[in-house]
Amino acid sequence: MATMNSGNNSNTPATAQVAMPSQKQTVSTAKTVDTQSVLKRLQSELMALMMSGDSGISAFPEEDNIFCWKGTISGSKDTVFEGTEYKLSLSFPADYPFKPPKVKFETGCFHPNVDVYGNICLDILQDKWSSAYDVRTILISIQSLLGEPNISSPLNTQAAALWCNQEEYRKMVEKLYKPSV
Amino acid sequence: MVSDSIINASIPVASSNPKDFAKKKRANRSAKLKQCKLDARREQWLSQVKNKGSRQELNGGGGACGQGMQVTNERGQLMEKLAIKPRGEAEENGGYTSTYNDFDSPSNSPTSHTSSLLEGNDSGTNFTGGSSSSNSSSSGGCCSRSMSEEDNEGDDDCLDDWEAVADALAATDKKQEQLNSSLDSAPERDDNVVHMSSQQEASDPKVPAKDTSQQNPKGRGAVPGSPVGIHAWRPNDAFRPQSLPNLSKQYTFPMNSGRHYRGGSVWGCKSLSIPTSCPICCEDLDFTDTSFLPCPCGFRLCLFCHKRILEDDGRCPGCRKQYKHDPIEGETTKDAGCLIFRAARSCSMISRS
Numbered sequence: 001m002a003t004m005n006s007g008n009n010s011n012t013p014a015t016a017q018v019a020m021p022s023q024k025q026t027v028s029t030a031k032t033v034d035t036q037s038v039l040k041r042l043q044s045e046l047m048a049l050m051m052s053g054d055s056g057i058s059a060f061p062e063e064d065n066i067f068c069w070k071g072t073i074s075g076s077k078d079t080v081f082e083g084t085e086y087k088l089s090l091s092f093p094a095d096y097p098f099k100p101p102k103v104k105f106e107t108g109c110f111h112p113n114v115d116v117y118g119n120i121c122l123d124i125l126q127d128k129w130s131s132a133y134d135v136r137t138i139l140i141s142i143q144s145l146l147g148e149p150n151i152s153s154p155l156n157t158q159a160a161a162l163w164c165n166q167e168e169y170r171k172m173v174e175k176l177y178k179p180s181v
Numbered sequence: 182m183v184s185d186s187i188i189n190a191s192i193p194v195a196s197s198n199p200k201d202f203a204k205k206k207r208a209n210r211s212a213k214l215k216q217c218k219l220d221a222r223r224e225q226w227l228s229q230v231k232n233k234g235s236r237q238e239l240n241g242g243g244g245a246c247g248q249g250m251q252v253t254n255e256r257g258q259l260m261e262k263l264a265i266k267p268r269g270e271a272e273e274n275g276g277y278t279s280t281y282n283d284f285d286s287p288s289n290s291p292t293s294h295t296s297s298l299l300e301g302n303d304s305g306t307n308f309t310g311g312s313s314s315s316n317s318s319s320s321g322g323c324c325s326r327s328m329s330e331e332d333n334e335g336d337d338d339c340l341d342d343w344e345a346v347a348d349a350l351a352a353t354d355k356k357q358e359q360l361n362s363s364l365d366s367a368p369e370r371d372d373n374v375v376h377m378s379s380q381q382e383a384s385d386p387k388v389p390a391k392d393t394s395q396q397n398p399k400g401r402g403a404v405p406g407s408p409v410g411i412h413a414w415r416p417n418d419a420f421r422p423q424s425l426p427n428l429s430k431q432y433t434f435p436m437n438s439g440r441h442y443r444g445g446s447v448w449g450c451k452s453l454s455i456p457t458s459c460p461i462c463c464e465d466l467d468f469t470d471t472s473f474l475p476c477p478c479g480f481r482l483c484l485f486c487h488k489r490i491l492e493d494d495g496r497c498p499g500c501r502k503q504y505k506h507d508p509i510e511g512e513t514t515k516d517a518g519c520l521i522f523r524a525a526r527s528c529s530m531i532s533r534s
Contacts, residue, residue: 037462044463097461098493131461131490132480132498 038096042066045134057139059090067092070106073139079147080170084177088118088142090135100129103138110169110176112149112160120145121155459483461498475504 043066049059059071069090075081087106093099103125105118113121124133124141154160162169455471458464461482470483480499482490487504490496495504 037464041461041463044458098489128501130496130498130501131486 034094038092038094039066041097042092045136048134049136052136054136054140056143057136059088059135059139067094067096069135071103071135071139073143073146076143076147080166080173081146084173085179087180088139090138097131097134100125100133101135101138103142107180108176108178109146110156110159110173111146112151112154112156112163113145114159115155119155121150121153456481459486461486476500476502478502 042061046059046061046066056074056076057071059069062068062070069092071088071090073086073088075084075086085107086109089104089106091102093101103120103122105114105120107118108116109118115121120142122141122145124130125138149160149163151160151163159169159172162172455466457466459466459470459482460480462485464483464485466481466483471481473484473487474481475487476497476499478497478500480497482498490498491504496502497504
Protein backbone atom coordinates (compact mmCIF):
# COMPACT_ATOMS: atom_id res chain seq x y z
CA MET A 1 0.00 0.00 0.00
CA ALA A 2 2.75 2.34 0.98
CA THR A 3 4.70 1.50 -2.16
CA MET A 4 1.65 2.13 -4.27
CA ASN A 5 1.15 5.48 -2.66
CA SER A 6 4.72 6.44 -3.15
CA GLY A 7 4.49 5.29 -6.74
CA ASN A 8 1.47 7.49 -7.25
CA ASN A 9 3.15 10.38 -5.62
CA SER A 10 6.19 10.07 -7.76
CA ASN A 11 4.06 9.64 -10.86
CA THR A 12 1.99 12.74 -10.42
CA PRO A 13 4.75 15.29 -10.63
CA ALA A 14 6.33 13.41 -13.47
CA THR A 15 3.20 13.60 -15.59
CA ALA A 16 2.79 17.23 -14.69
CA GLN A 17 6.31 17.89 -15.85
CA VAL A 18 5.66 16.08 -19.05
CA ALA A 19 2.43 17.95 -19.62
CA MET A 20 3.95 21.36 -19.10
CA PRO A 21 6.34 21.41 -22.08
CA SER A 22 3.71 19.97 -24.41
CA GLN A 23 1.36 22.79 -23.51
CA LYS A 24 4.09 25.29 -24.14
CA GLN A 25 4.80 23.70 -27.47
CA THR A 26 1.20 23.94 -28.62
CA VAL A 27 1.06 27.56 -27.57
CA SER A 28 4.21 28.38 -29.46
CA THR A 29 3.06 26.57 -32.60
CA ALA A 30 -0.26 28.40 -32.43
CA LYS A 31 1.63 31.65 -32.20
CA THR A 32 3.78 30.86 -35.21
CA VAL A 33 0.69 29.99 -37.21
CA ASP A 34 -0.88 33.24 -36.06
CA THR A 35 2.19 35.23 -37.01
CA GLN A 36 2.22 33.66 -40.41
CA SER A 37 -1.41 34.47 -41.00
CA VAL A 38 -0.84 38.05 -39.82
CA LEU A 39 2.09 38.29 -42.21
CA LYS A 40 -0.04 37.06 -45.04
CA ARG A 41 -2.79 39.49 -44.19
CA LEU A 42 -0.40 42.44 -43.96
CA GLN A 43 1.31 41.51 -47.19
CA SER A 44 -1.96 41.31 -49.05
CA GLU A 45 -3.02 44.60 -47.48
CA LEU A 46 0.15 46.22 -48.72
CA MET A 47 -0.45 44.81 -52.15
CA ALA A 48 -4.04 46.02 -52.18
CA LEU A 49 -3.03 49.46 -50.94
CA MET A 50 -0.39 49.86 -53.61
CA MET A 51 -2.73 48.62 -56.31
CA SER A 52 -5.67 50.74 -55.24
CA GLY A 53 -4.04 54.05 -56.12
CA ASP A 54 -6.03 56.05 -53.59
CA SER A 55 -5.06 59.67 -53.71
CA GLY A 56 -4.00 61.34 -50.50
CA ILE A 57 -3.15 58.21 -48.56
CA SER A 58 -0.16 55.91 -48.61
CA ALA A 59 1.54 53.51 -46.27
CA PHE A 60 4.53 51.25 -46.32
CA PRO A 61 6.18 48.96 -43.79
CA GLU A 62 9.28 50.11 -42.00
CA GLU A 63 12.55 48.45 -42.80
CA ASP A 64 12.56 44.76 -41.91
CA ASN A 65 9.48 44.96 -39.73
CA ILE A 66 6.19 44.43 -41.43
CA PHE A 67 4.38 44.98 -38.11
CA CYS A 68 5.32 48.68 -38.13
CA TRP A 69 4.16 50.84 -40.98
CA LYS A 70 4.60 54.48 -41.81
CA GLY A 71 1.67 56.13 -43.47
CA THR A 72 0.89 59.52 -44.87
CA ILE A 73 -2.40 61.28 -45.38
CA SER A 74 -2.93 64.64 -46.99
CA GLY A 75 -5.67 67.03 -45.96
CA SER A 76 -8.74 66.81 -48.15
CA LYS A 77 -9.68 69.57 -50.49
CA ASP A 78 -12.08 72.23 -49.17
CA THR A 79 -11.11 71.57 -45.58
CA VAL A 80 -8.90 73.64 -43.29
CA PHE A 81 -6.28 70.92 -43.69
CA GLU A 82 -6.02 71.31 -47.46
CA GLY A 83 -2.44 71.31 -48.62
CA THR A 84 -1.04 69.73 -45.50
CA GLU A 85 0.44 66.27 -45.20
CA TYR A 86 0.70 64.22 -42.06
CA LYS A 87 2.83 61.24 -41.24
CA LEU A 88 1.45 58.46 -39.12
CA SER A 89 2.82 55.34 -37.55
CA LEU A 90 0.84 52.13 -37.52
CA SER A 91 1.86 49.36 -35.17
CA PHE A 92 0.10 46.03 -35.65
CA PRO A 93 -0.43 43.66 -32.74
CA ALA A 94 0.29 39.95 -33.06
CA ASP A 95 -3.44 39.21 -33.07
CA TYR A 96 -4.17 41.62 -35.88
CA PRO A 97 -6.72 41.91 -37.48
CA PHE A 98 -8.76 40.74 -34.53
CA LYS A 99 -7.34 43.66 -32.58
CA PRO A 100 -6.84 47.13 -34.06
CA PRO A 101 -3.42 48.55 -34.83
CA LYS A 102 -2.07 51.44 -32.78
CA VAL A 103 -2.13 54.50 -34.97
CA LYS A 104 -0.44 57.76 -34.05
CA PHE A 105 0.29 61.03 -35.77
CA GLU A 106 4.02 61.50 -36.17
CA THR A 107 3.50 64.98 -37.52
CA GLY A 108 1.89 67.40 -35.10
CA CYS A 109 -1.76 67.87 -35.97
CA PHE A 110 -3.96 70.60 -34.60
CA HIS A 111 -7.22 68.68 -34.45
CA PRO A 112 -9.96 68.26 -31.83
CA ASN A 113 -9.53 64.48 -31.77
CA VAL A 114 -5.71 64.36 -31.79
CA ASP A 115 -3.75 65.13 -28.66
CA VAL A 116 -0.35 66.74 -28.48
CA TYR A 117 1.35 63.33 -28.54
CA GLY A 118 -0.34 62.39 -31.74
CA ASN A 119 -2.81 59.96 -30.20
CA ILE A 120 -6.01 59.68 -32.17
CA CYS A 121 -9.48 59.35 -30.69
CA LEU A 122 -11.33 57.41 -33.34
CA ASP A 123 -13.99 54.85 -32.53
CA ILE A 124 -12.95 52.37 -35.22
CA LEU A 125 -9.48 52.25 -33.70
CA GLN A 126 -10.97 51.33 -30.36
CA ASP A 127 -14.33 49.76 -29.58
CA LYS A 128 -15.77 49.98 -33.08
CA TRP A 129 -12.88 48.09 -34.58
CA SER A 130 -13.78 45.30 -36.95
CA SER A 131 -11.39 42.77 -38.41
CA ALA A 132 -12.80 43.69 -41.79
CA TYR A 133 -11.04 47.05 -41.62
CA ASP A 134 -7.59 47.35 -43.07
CA VAL A 135 -4.84 49.94 -43.43
CA ARG A 136 -6.56 51.54 -46.36
CA THR A 137 -9.88 52.01 -44.59
CA ILE A 138 -8.09 53.25 -41.46
CA LEU A 139 -6.21 55.90 -43.41
CA ILE A 140 -9.35 56.94 -45.29
CA SER A 141 -11.22 57.19 -42.00
CA ILE A 142 -8.51 59.36 -40.45
CA GLN A 143 -8.46 61.50 -43.56
CA SER A 144 -12.18 62.10 -43.29
CA LEU A 145 -11.87 62.64 -39.53
CA LEU A 146 -9.63 65.61 -40.28
CA GLY A 147 -12.43 67.40 -42.06
CA GLU A 148 -15.22 66.17 -39.79
CA PRO A 149 -14.01 66.10 -36.19
CA ASN A 150 -16.08 64.88 -33.29
CA ILE A 151 -16.36 68.01 -31.20
CA SER A 152 -18.33 66.37 -28.39
CA SER A 153 -15.41 64.32 -27.07
CA PRO A 154 -12.25 66.30 -27.81
CA LEU A 155 -8.72 65.43 -26.89
CA ASN A 156 -7.60 68.92 -27.87
CA THR A 157 -10.12 71.30 -26.28
CA GLN A 158 -8.50 74.35 -27.79
CA ALA A 159 -8.93 72.97 -31.28
CA ALA A 160 -12.48 71.95 -30.48
CA ALA A 161 -13.29 75.45 -29.28
CA LEU A 162 -11.76 77.02 -32.34
CA TRP A 163 -13.44 74.66 -34.84
CA CYS A 164 -16.51 76.86 -35.17
CA ASN A 165 -14.32 79.62 -36.60
CA GLN A 166 -12.95 77.99 -39.72
CA GLU A 167 -10.89 80.98 -40.87
CA GLU A 168 -9.09 81.26 -37.54
CA TYR A 169 -8.70 77.52 -37.44
CA ARG A 170 -7.06 77.53 -40.86
CA LYS A 171 -4.59 80.12 -39.66
CA MET A 172 -3.82 78.03 -36.60
CA VAL A 173 -3.25 74.94 -38.73
CA GLU A 174 -0.85 76.80 -40.99
CA LYS A 175 0.93 78.26 -38.00
CA LEU A 176 1.41 74.92 -36.21
CA TYR A 177 2.07 72.84 -39.32
CA LYS A 178 5.64 71.55 -39.28
CA PRO A 179 6.07 69.09 -42.10
CA SER A 180 8.57 66.43 -41.25
CA VAL A 181 11.25 65.82 -43.81
CA MET B 182 -27.10 -19.41 -73.38
CA VAL B 183 -27.48 -17.89 -70.02
CA SER B 184 -24.80 -19.95 -68.35
CA ASP B 185 -22.48 -19.33 -71.30
CA SER B 186 -22.82 -15.67 -70.92
CA ILE B 187 -22.09 -15.91 -67.26
CA ILE B 188 -18.90 -17.77 -67.94
CA ASN B 189 -17.94 -15.16 -70.48
CA ALA B 190 -18.66 -12.47 -68.03
CA SER B 191 -16.53 -14.02 -65.36
CA ILE B 192 -13.42 -13.92 -67.56
CA PRO B 193 -12.88 -10.18 -67.51
CA VAL B 194 -13.51 -10.09 -63.81
CA ALA B 195 -10.82 -12.65 -63.21
CA SER B 196 -8.41 -10.87 -65.51
CA SER B 197 -8.98 -7.57 -63.82
CA ASN B 198 -8.42 -8.99 -60.40
CA PRO B 199 -4.86 -7.75 -59.80
CA LYS B 200 -5.90 -4.28 -60.77
CA ASP B 201 -8.79 -4.31 -58.39
CA PHE B 202 -6.80 -5.79 -55.60
CA ALA B 203 -5.28 -2.55 -54.49
CA LYS B 204 -8.66 -0.97 -54.30
CA LYS B 205 -9.94 -3.55 -51.90
CA LYS B 206 -8.82 -1.70 -48.84
CA ARG B 207 -10.69 1.37 -49.77
CA ALA B 208 -13.76 -0.52 -50.82
CA ASN B 209 -14.29 -1.48 -47.26
CA ARG B 210 -14.09 2.04 -45.98
CA SER B 211 -16.56 3.56 -48.37
CA ALA B 212 -18.65 0.45 -48.67
CA LYS B 213 -21.88 2.08 -47.74
CA LEU B 214 -21.39 4.97 -50.10
CA LYS B 215 -20.53 2.64 -52.87
CA GLN B 216 -23.46 0.39 -52.23
CA CYS B 217 -25.77 3.24 -52.78
CA LYS B 218 -24.06 4.33 -55.96
CA LEU B 219 -24.02 0.77 -57.16
CA ASP B 220 -27.70 0.56 -56.73
CA ALA B 221 -28.20 3.71 -58.66
CA ARG B 222 -26.06 2.51 -61.48
CA ARG B 223 -27.56 -0.92 -61.62
CA GLU B 224 -31.05 0.39 -61.49
CA GLN B 225 -30.32 2.72 -64.29
CA TRP B 226 -28.94 -0.05 -66.42
CA LEU B 227 -31.78 -2.35 -65.76
CA SER B 228 -34.39 0.18 -66.56
CA GLN B 229 -32.57 1.02 -69.72
CA VAL B 230 -32.36 -2.59 -70.77
CA LYS B 231 -36.00 -3.17 -70.05
CA ASN B 232 -37.03 -0.13 -71.89
CA LYS B 233 -34.91 -1.03 -74.81
CA GLY B 234 -36.49 -4.41 -74.95
CA SER B 235 -39.98 -3.09 -75.14
CA ARG B 236 -39.11 -0.31 -77.47
CA GLN B 237 -37.17 -2.38 -79.90
CA GLU B 238 -39.84 -4.93 -80.00
CA LEU B 239 -42.31 -2.37 -81.14
CA ASN B 240 -40.12 -0.07 -83.14
CA GLY B 241 -37.87 -2.60 -84.70
CA GLY B 242 -34.70 -1.10 -83.29
CA GLY B 243 -35.19 2.33 -84.87
CA GLY B 244 -35.10 5.72 -83.25
CA ALA B 245 -31.60 6.66 -82.24
CA CYS B 246 -32.82 10.03 -81.11
CA GLY B 247 -35.15 8.33 -78.71
CA GLN B 248 -32.16 6.58 -77.27
CA GLY B 249 -30.38 9.86 -76.86
CA MET B 250 -33.28 11.36 -75.03
CA GLN B 251 -33.51 8.40 -72.79
CA VAL B 252 -29.87 8.69 -71.93
CA THR B 253 -30.35 12.31 -71.06
CA ASN B 254 -33.23 11.50 -68.84
CA GLU B 255 -31.39 8.81 -67.07
CA ARG B 256 -28.45 10.98 -66.53
CA GLY B 257 -30.69 13.38 -64.75
CA GLN B 258 -32.15 10.57 -62.77
CA LEU B 259 -28.79 9.42 -61.64
CA MET B 260 -27.83 12.92 -60.68
CA GLU B 261 -31.02 13.34 -58.78
CA LYS B 262 -30.71 10.02 -57.12
CA LEU B 263 -27.23 10.75 -55.96
CA ALA B 264 -28.30 14.14 -54.82
CA ILE B 265 -31.09 12.81 -52.65
CA LYS B 266 -28.99 9.97 -51.41
CA PRO B 267 -28.24 11.32 -47.95
CA ARG B 268 -31.89 11.42 -47.12
CA GLY B 269 -32.08 8.06 -45.51
CA GLU B 270 -31.14 4.49 -45.37
CA ALA B 271 -34.67 3.26 -45.78
CA GLU B 272 -34.77 4.55 -49.28
CA GLU B 273 -31.48 2.90 -50.04
CA ASN B 274 -32.73 -0.39 -48.84
CA GLY B 275 -35.88 -0.08 -50.83
CA GLY B 276 -33.94 0.68 -53.93
CA TYR B 277 -31.72 -2.25 -53.36
CA THR B 278 -34.56 -4.67 -52.96
CA SER B 279 -36.31 -3.59 -56.08
CA THR B 280 -33.11 -3.67 -58.01
CA TYR B 281 -32.37 -7.10 -56.85
CA ASN B 282 -35.71 -8.36 -58.02
CA ASP B 283 -35.18 -6.71 -61.32
CA PHE B 284 -31.86 -8.32 -61.64
CA ASP B 285 -33.30 -11.75 -61.15
CA SER B 286 -36.03 -11.20 -63.61
CA PRO B 287 -34.17 -11.16 -66.93
CA SER B 288 -33.35 -14.82 -66.79
CA ASN B 289 -35.62 -17.29 -65.13
CA SER B 290 -33.19 -20.15 -65.16
CA PRO B 291 -32.09 -21.36 -61.74
CA THR B 292 -28.44 -21.22 -62.76
CA SER B 293 -28.38 -17.53 -63.18
CA HIS B 294 -30.43 -17.10 -60.08
CA THR B 295 -27.95 -18.87 -57.90
CA SER B 296 -25.01 -17.24 -59.58
CA SER B 297 -26.44 -13.85 -58.99
CA LEU B 298 -27.05 -14.76 -55.40
CA LEU B 299 -23.50 -15.90 -55.06
CA GLU B 300 -22.23 -12.72 -56.52
CA GLY B 301 -24.34 -10.82 -54.16
CA ASN B 302 -22.87 -12.75 -51.28
CA ASP B 303 -19.39 -12.12 -52.52
CA SER B 304 -19.84 -8.44 -52.66
CA GLY B 305 -21.48 -8.56 -49.31
CA THR B 306 -18.39 -10.10 -47.83
CA ASN B 307 -16.38 -7.39 -49.42
CA PHE B 308 -18.42 -4.72 -47.83
CA THR B 309 -18.03 -6.14 -44.39
CA GLY B 310 -14.68 -7.81 -44.34
CA GLY B 311 -12.98 -6.88 -47.54
CA SER B 312 -11.13 -10.20 -47.55
CA SER B 313 -12.51 -11.89 -50.61
CA SER B 314 -10.08 -12.02 -53.48
CA SER B 315 -12.24 -13.63 -56.12
CA ASN B 316 -14.45 -10.60 -56.49
CA SER B 317 -12.10 -8.13 -55.11
CA SER B 318 -13.93 -4.85 -55.29
CA SER B 319 -17.52 -3.89 -55.23
CA SER B 320 -17.24 -1.98 -58.48
CA GLY B 321 -15.80 -5.05 -60.11
CA GLY B 322 -18.76 -7.02 -58.93
CA CYS B 323 -21.09 -4.51 -60.36
CA CYS B 324 -19.36 -4.48 -63.67
CA SER B 325 -19.44 -8.20 -63.96
CA ARG B 326 -23.11 -8.21 -63.25
CA SER B 327 -23.91 -5.63 -65.82
CA MET B 328 -21.76 -7.48 -68.25
CA SER B 329 -23.32 -10.82 -67.67
CA GLU B 330 -26.65 -9.29 -68.27
CA GLU B 331 -25.84 -7.12 -71.21
CA ASP B 332 -23.77 -9.74 -72.87
CA ASN B 333 -26.89 -11.74 -73.51
CA GLU B 334 -27.95 -9.42 -76.21
CA GLY B 335 -24.58 -8.48 -77.62
CA ASP B 336 -21.90 -10.48 -79.33
CA ASP B 337 -18.28 -11.00 -78.37
CA ASP B 338 -17.07 -7.81 -80.01
CA CYS B 339 -19.10 -5.97 -77.54
CA LEU B 340 -17.28 -7.58 -74.68
CA ASP B 341 -14.12 -5.61 -75.35
CA ASP B 342 -16.04 -2.42 -75.14
CA TRP B 343 -17.50 -3.50 -71.89
CA GLU B 344 -14.13 -4.26 -70.51
CA ALA B 345 -12.91 -0.82 -71.40
CA VAL B 346 -15.98 0.66 -69.90
CA ALA B 347 -15.53 -1.33 -66.74
CA ASP B 348 -12.02 0.02 -66.46
CA ALA B 349 -13.29 3.49 -66.97
CA LEU B 350 -15.86 2.97 -64.26
CA ALA B 351 -13.24 1.69 -61.89
CA ALA B 352 -11.02 4.62 -62.70
CA THR B 353 -13.88 6.95 -62.02
CA ASP B 354 -14.48 5.30 -58.71
CA LYS B 355 -10.85 5.72 -57.80
CA LYS B 356 -10.83 9.34 -58.74
CA GLN B 357 -13.98 9.91 -56.86
CA GLU B 358 -12.52 8.38 -53.75
CA GLN B 359 -9.57 10.66 -53.98
CA LEU B 360 -11.79 13.63 -54.14
CA ASN B 361 -13.53 12.23 -51.13
CA SER B 362 -16.85 13.71 -51.99
CA SER B 363 -20.08 11.82 -52.29
CA LEU B 364 -21.48 13.71 -55.21
CA ASP B 365 -18.42 14.08 -57.33
CA SER B 366 -18.70 10.97 -59.35
CA ALA B 367 -22.18 11.55 -60.64
CA PRO B 368 -21.36 13.49 -63.77
CA GLU B 369 -18.30 11.47 -64.60
CA ARG B 370 -19.99 8.18 -64.29
CA ASP B 371 -22.86 9.53 -66.27
CA ASP B 372 -20.48 10.26 -69.01
CA ASN B 373 -19.38 6.69 -68.98
CA VAL B 374 -22.89 5.45 -69.09
CA VAL B 375 -23.70 7.61 -72.03
CA HIS B 376 -20.55 6.47 -73.67
CA MET B 377 -21.40 2.89 -73.09
CA SER B 378 -24.84 3.05 -74.53
CA SER B 379 -23.72 4.96 -77.58
CA GLN B 380 -20.89 2.55 -78.10
CA GLN B 381 -23.21 -0.30 -77.91
CA GLU B 382 -25.56 1.27 -80.39
CA ALA B 383 -22.72 1.96 -82.78
CA SER B 384 -20.93 -1.31 -82.60
CA ASP B 385 -24.04 -3.38 -82.52
CA PRO B 386 -26.63 -1.57 -84.53
CA LYS B 387 -28.82 -4.54 -85.26
CA VAL B 388 -29.38 -6.07 -81.92
CA PRO B 389 -32.07 -8.60 -82.57
CA ALA B 390 -35.16 -7.22 -81.02
CA LYS B 391 -36.74 -10.56 -80.26
CA ASP B 392 -33.57 -11.71 -78.59
CA THR B 393 -33.80 -8.99 -76.02
CA SER B 394 -37.45 -9.58 -75.47
CA GLN B 395 -36.93 -13.25 -75.06
CA GLN B 396 -34.41 -12.82 -72.36
CA ASN B 397 -36.28 -10.06 -70.80
CA PRO B 398 -39.71 -11.52 -70.31
CA LYS B 399 -40.35 -10.09 -66.90
CA GLY B 400 -38.73 -6.83 -67.81
CA ARG B 401 -41.32 -6.44 -70.49
CA GLY B 402 -43.99 -7.42 -68.10
CA ALA B 403 -42.88 -4.91 -65.57
CA VAL B 404 -43.76 -2.11 -67.94
CA PRO B 405 -47.07 -3.47 -69.01
CA GLY B 406 -48.80 -0.82 -71.04
CA SER B 407 -45.89 1.24 -72.25
CA PRO B 408 -46.33 1.70 -76.00
CA VAL B 409 -43.22 3.56 -77.13
CA GLY B 410 -41.17 4.12 -74.03
CA ILE B 411 -38.90 7.07 -74.52
CA HIS B 412 -38.33 7.42 -70.81
CA ALA B 413 -36.85 4.75 -68.68
CA TRP B 414 -39.79 5.02 -66.36
CA ARG B 415 -42.90 6.87 -67.17
CA PRO B 416 -43.87 9.23 -64.39
CA ASN B 417 -47.27 7.62 -63.90
CA ASP B 418 -45.94 4.08 -64.00
CA ALA B 419 -47.19 2.03 -61.12
CA PHE B 420 -43.96 0.05 -60.92
CA ARG B 421 -41.78 3.09 -61.03
CA PRO B 422 -39.43 3.08 -58.01
CA GLN B 423 -40.26 5.68 -55.45
CA SER B 424 -36.69 6.79 -55.28
CA LEU B 425 -36.65 8.06 -58.85
CA PRO B 426 -37.26 11.77 -59.11
CA ASN B 427 -39.80 13.49 -61.28
CA LEU B 428 -38.64 14.11 -64.79
CA SER B 429 -39.70 17.70 -64.76
CA LYS B 430 -37.20 18.36 -62.02
CA GLN B 431 -34.27 17.14 -64.02
CA TYR B 432 -34.34 19.92 -66.52
CA THR B 433 -33.66 22.42 -63.80
CA PHE B 434 -30.16 21.06 -63.55
CA PRO B 435 -27.75 23.50 -65.04
CA MET B 436 -25.62 20.92 -66.76
CA ASN B 437 -26.39 18.95 -69.87
CA SER B 438 -24.07 17.76 -72.57
CA GLY B 439 -21.41 20.43 -72.18
CA ARG B 440 -21.43 19.78 -68.51
CA HIS B 441 -17.77 20.37 -67.82
CA TYR B 442 -17.58 23.71 -69.47
CA ARG B 443 -20.88 24.90 -68.17
CA GLY B 444 -20.14 23.66 -64.74
CA GLY B 445 -16.94 25.62 -64.83
CA SER B 446 -18.65 28.74 -66.02
CA VAL B 447 -21.32 28.43 -63.37
CA TRP B 448 -18.61 28.26 -60.80
CA GLY B 449 -16.90 31.21 -62.40
CA CYS B 450 -20.06 33.28 -62.21
CA LYS B 451 -20.58 32.28 -58.64
CA SER B 452 -17.11 33.29 -57.68
CA LEU B 453 -17.92 36.86 -58.57
CA SER B 454 -20.25 37.14 -55.64
CA ILE B 455 -18.26 34.97 -53.23
CA PRO B 456 -14.76 36.08 -52.33
CA THR B 457 -12.05 33.60 -53.20
CA SER B 458 -10.07 34.36 -50.07
CA CYS B 459 -11.03 35.11 -46.53
CA PRO B 460 -11.12 38.88 -45.99
CA ILE B 461 -9.75 38.42 -42.47
CA CYS B 462 -6.81 36.08 -42.86
CA CYS B 463 -6.44 36.27 -46.67
CA GLU B 464 -6.25 32.49 -46.93
CA ASP B 465 -8.09 30.83 -49.78
CA LEU B 466 -11.64 29.81 -49.03
CA ASP B 467 -12.36 26.15 -49.60
CA PHE B 468 -15.74 24.74 -50.55
CA THR B 469 -16.92 24.51 -46.99
CA ASP B 470 -15.98 28.11 -46.38
CA THR B 471 -17.69 29.43 -49.47
CA SER B 472 -20.93 27.75 -48.50
CA PHE B 473 -20.63 29.10 -44.98
CA LEU B 474 -22.74 32.18 -44.40
CA PRO B 475 -22.66 32.91 -40.68
CA CYS B 476 -24.37 36.29 -40.70
CA PRO B 477 -27.49 37.55 -42.51
CA CYS B 478 -25.52 40.62 -43.58
CA GLY B 479 -23.76 38.39 -46.09
CA PHE B 480 -20.25 38.86 -44.79
CA ARG B 481 -18.30 35.70 -45.53
CA LEU B 482 -15.16 34.53 -43.83
CA CYS B 483 -13.37 31.28 -43.28
CA LEU B 484 -14.35 28.90 -40.52
CA PHE B 485 -11.10 29.48 -38.63
CA CYS B 486 -11.58 33.21 -38.42
CA HIS B 487 -15.21 32.73 -37.52
CA LYS B 488 -14.24 30.46 -34.67
CA ARG B 489 -11.61 32.92 -33.57
CA ILE B 490 -14.16 35.73 -33.49
CA LEU B 491 -16.65 33.57 -31.60
CA GLU B 492 -13.99 32.97 -28.96
CA ASP B 493 -13.43 36.71 -28.82
CA ASP B 494 -16.33 39.13 -28.90
CA GLY B 495 -18.47 37.14 -31.34
CA ARG B 496 -19.43 40.04 -33.55
CA CYS B 497 -19.64 39.86 -37.32
CA PRO B 498 -16.82 41.90 -38.90
CA GLY B 499 -19.15 43.01 -41.65
CA CYS B 500 -21.97 44.51 -39.58
CA ARG B 501 -20.56 44.40 -36.01
CA LYS B 502 -23.68 42.60 -34.85
CA GLN B 503 -23.47 39.63 -32.58
CA TYR B 504 -23.42 36.31 -34.38
CA LYS B 505 -26.55 34.32 -33.79
CA HIS B 506 -25.90 30.94 -32.30
CA ASP B 507 -28.07 28.73 -34.46
CA PRO B 508 -25.55 27.18 -36.76
CA ILE B 509 -27.48 23.94 -37.18
CA GLU B 510 -30.54 25.52 -38.66
CA GLY B 511 -28.48 27.69 -40.89
CA GLU B 512 -26.49 24.77 -42.14
CA THR B 513 -29.46 22.68 -43.15
CA THR B 514 -31.22 25.39 -45.10
CA LYS B 515 -28.00 26.30 -46.76
CA ASP B 516 -27.34 22.69 -47.69
CA ALA B 517 -30.68 22.38 -49.37
CA GLY B 518 -30.11 25.55 -51.29
CA CYS B 519 -26.61 24.80 -52.41
CA LEU B 520 -27.10 21.24 -53.51
CA ILE B 521 -27.12 22.02 -57.19
CA PHE B 522 -24.21 24.32 -56.89
CA ARG B 523 -22.23 21.80 -55.02
CA ALA B 524 -22.67 19.39 -57.89
CA ALA B 525 -21.51 22.03 -60.32
CA ARG B 526 -18.52 22.74 -58.19
CA SER B 527 -17.50 19.16 -57.98
CA CYS B 528 -17.75 19.05 -61.73
CA SER B 529 -15.29 21.82 -62.12
CA MET B 530 -13.08 20.17 -59.59
CA ILE B 531 -12.95 17.01 -61.62
CA SER B 532 -12.20 18.82 -64.82
CA ARG B 533 -9.41 20.72 -63.12
CA SER B 534 -7.69 17.72 -61.64
